Every structure is written in C-alpha cells, then in structure tokens.
Amino acid sequence: xxxxxxxxxxHWGDENQEKVxxxxxxxAGVGGLGATVSQLLARAGIGRLYLVDDGIVDWPDLNRQLLxxxxxxxxxxxxxxxERLHAINSSTDIVLLEGxxxxxxxxxxxxxxxxxxxxxxxxxxxxxxxTPDGVYLVHGGLQGDHGQVLTLxxxxxxxxxxxxxxxxxxxxxxxxxxxxxxIISGLMTNELFATLFGQPKLLDRCLVISLIDFHISFLxx
Amino acid sequence: MVEVQFFSLLxxxxxxxxxxxxxxxxxxxxxxxxxxxEQLTTPFLHKLIDAEGGLHPGTIxxxxxxxxxxxxxxxxxxxxxxxxxxxxxxxxx
Numbered sequence: 001x002x003x004x005x006x007x008x009x010x011h012w013g014d015e016n017q018e019k020v021x022x023x024x025x026x027x028a029g030v031g032g033l034g035a036t037v038s039q040l041l042a043r044a045g046i047g048r049l050y051l052v053d054d055g056i057v058d059w060p061d062l063n064r065q066l067l068x069x070x071x072x073x074x075x076x077x078x079x080x081x082x083e084r085l086h087a088i089n090s091s092t093d094i095v096l097l098e099g100x101x102x103x104x105x106x107x108x109x110x111x112x113x114x115x116x117x118x119x120x121x122x123x124x125x126x127x128x129x130x131t132p133d134g135v136y137l138v139h140g141g142l143q144g145d146h147g148q149v150l151t152l153x154x155x156x157x158x159x160x161x162x163x164x165x166x167x168x169x170x171x172x173x174x175x176x177x178x179x180x181x182x183i184i185s186g187l188m189t190n191e192l193f194a195t196l197f198g199q200p201k202l203l204d205r206c207l208v209i210s211l212i213d214f215h216i217s218f219l220x221x
Numbered sequence: 222m223v224e225v226q227f228f229s230l231l232x233x234x235x236x237x238x239x240x241x242x243x244x245x246x247x248x249x250x251x252x253x254x255x256x257x258x259e260q261l262t263t264p265f266l267h268k269l270i271d272a273e274g275g276l277h278p279g280t281i282x283x284x285x286x287x288x289x290x291x292x293x294x295x296x297x298x299x300x301x302x303x304x305x306x307x308x309x310x311x312x313x314x
Contacts, residue, residue, distance in 0.1 A: 029314055031314060032313070032314050033314045118314055119312075119313055119314035121312060140314065141311040141312060141313065142311040142313055142314070143311035143313050144311075146229045146230065146309075147311045148229075148310055158286070162288060162291060163281070163288060164281055164288070164310055165281070165290035165291060166276060166278055166281060166290045167279070167280075167312070168278035168279075169312055170279070174311075174312055174313035175313075176313045176314075181314075206308075208229055208308065210229055210232070213233070215232070215238075217226075217228060217238060219226070219228055219283075219306055219308055220286055220304075220306075
C-alpha cells in the first residue's frame, strides 16, 4: 500500500516531509482562512496544530468555511475543527487553545510558525506582537476580489501593526466568496510549507492578488 | 524621480501599477498626490483623503517601506529616488 503522502513525497522529498512532521503551527482563527489552512496542513502530515477560535458556526460561515456543514450550526468551531482534522489525519497532534486573541492569550512554546487567519486588525496586530522572536508569522487577508499574503519574522521584520498602521476594520460585513478564501488559504499554506522548509518566499514582501484580472504584485515592507 | 506604486483597487482604478514623477524639492506626500491627480486622467484623491484633509483608513501609504503614520503623515517629505506605495489591504478572513 502506498504511503498517504506518496504524491507529495515525489514533489518535496523525505527530508522536507520530516520537517513537516516535526513542525508545530499555531492557526489563529478556524473560520474562512483557518478552516482550509489547518485542513491542508493536517492532510500534509503536520506534526502539531494549535488552534484558537471562540466562534460558533453560523449560516453565513458555510459559504467558505470548509470544515463545517449545516448540522454544525450553533456548535463551537474549535471542537468541530478538532474532530474533523483528527478524522482527516489522526497522526497530527491537535491542541485546542480556549478563548480568543487578547492580552491574556499566551502563545505556546516551541512553535515553528504562526498562521494569521483572523478576520480583524486588532486581533491580527496582537497575535503578531505576541509571536516569539525567531518565529515566522504568515498573514493572510482578503476582501472581495482582492487579497494579500505576507510573511514576517518576529523580532526582525516590521510589526504588522506598523505596516498596516491606520488601517481600520470596515464597518459591516466584509465581502468574502468561497473561491477567494480558498485561493488565499492555499497561498498561505504554500508559504507556510516554504517557511517550514527554511525558504520563505514572502518574507517582508507582501503578495497582492487581484482575482478580478488575475494580477499579482509584490509590496516590499 | 519618485516612483509611486498602486496596488489592488487603486491599480484597477488608475489602470496602471506605477508612475514615475520628477522629484520636487521640499514636496510632501500630500503635494505629490495633488500633483499626480493633475497628471492622471482619473480622479483618485477622494479615495484617499477625506473632506477634512485626513487620510481615509482603508488605504496605507508607505514611503520606502515605512508607513507614513510613523513618519509625518501626509506632511512626510518625498525625495528623489523614494518609492511610495499605496495599498488598500483586505481586512477579512
């Protein structure tokens, strides 16, 4: 019987697979971005996933949050995500962090990378500020047909709050579609693997994607 | 020359991803934006600046990678060889 990782091993090899298996990644937010990022990491055989989210599943989540379905309405995302991810790959150690990203939140020791899959600037800035020096943070965000992915190395890069200073949360619901969330999540995961392999492609370089005309560009930060 | 880069919705609005302008001694970001508005055929300042002359929160402006909020805001001086980037980031997830 072929290994469950056979198709990716022929692409990135045994040495990188060992890096994936040895990695601990904090996925902050298991909503639109985080439900897909965490799923892709689990499918790839990530060693340990820390998850944080205090939300419950609601109808407007179902267009893009790929771990949940109709029967999950009203249930906590965190527990559901753990169940679904364990069913996908029982070899991934899943650790649930209760609560939300605030001043009392403690980032676990021994992280390889942090995935910023949050949906508001205040929490994103705090997550970045709490990320220990030497740990990569991969940020993703989107709105309508536009999105961005950026990697910061804590302690060396500018802080997310400094780069995005003055950006405030838009009022009302932010437009997000199933396809745009899947694309940005996929790009974030690709970059997370690159950081695990020691070769981030977006360090201090923000990938800006416009799906409306398939344009990509890079913003140096 | 000063290079001004446009990202995302601003790139689409202006139908170009950058413009180079001759540097003007002592010019500020605000004056540079006004000069660009005169040169470009598409009005865009209303997307960036509110009625009181403040910067709308939806777009960040970086000068040589530094957010102007950490410099002198719209009064940040712009010099020859500077790179100015204007980017409305996506807030959702």
